[in-house]
Amino acid sequence: MEASILGLIYEEPQYGYQLEKTIEGWGMRNWTTIGFSSIYYVLKKLEKKELVSSKLEKVEGKPSRKVFTITDLGRETMAGKIRDLLSWNKKIISPIDLGLAYLNYLPPEEVINCLENYTESAQGRIKFLESSVKTQEELGAPYYVVALFSRPLATLKTEIAWVEEFIEKIKKEENL
Known part of the structure; x- marks a missing residue:
């Protein structure tokens, strides 16, 4: 801060x-x-x-x-x-990690539902970030300003891909 x-x-x-x-x-x-x-x-x-x-x-x-x-x-x-x-890469604490630590307290179907909700909510943020990148580029913002939106966009897309793979792993492990 x-x-x-x-x-x-x-x-x-x-x-x-x-x-x-x-x-x-x-x-x-x-x-x-x-x-x-x-x-x-x-x-x-x-x-x-x-x-x-x-x-x-x-x-x-x-x-x-x-x-x-x-x-x-x-x-x-x-x-x-x-x-x-x-x-230096610093540890980032994400609330989803706490949920992952205790997901075994929920039925697998509910975990999948929660993770699908997570992915859906992340899609809204992706749209915002994509729009922000486009706006900053159209305004001719310096590359480092565009990076403030493009880096979290790339990170979020990677996270969604991971969540989708994890959902598939749960389905396979739980025979769903």
Whole structure:
């Protein structure tokens, strides 16, 4: 979460509400976990770590707002975070894994039904991601922005293929 906010401030100085609008505009909640209520908490943490600095900006007819700017230490820290994020495969915890761990508590027919529902729900996400890739390409977005939608799309398609193979394995093992 810190890297998400720090990256946005790296791009340009921003105030809290502006960060929320940028997060919405970029569709960031599709690929990062940051809630509106977390933004100010993270900003305080970044400022305490001296990764960002802030100054009050007066706006005519409105209350002053605190604008955050990345510091040199923040730039160094962000570069390190990017290197780490791009270099190492990290464990991803998926809720389906917990279901798989205990699927033997359900009848095989019900497990198959659940997995078919899972696949169906994933199809909706696939349509969204395909549409997002197409939109970003049509807008001439940089390749790395398109990648924010094409990578999860590829992952999801692979997962659906695995689920479909697993359903077939259950049917074979259970003689269904």
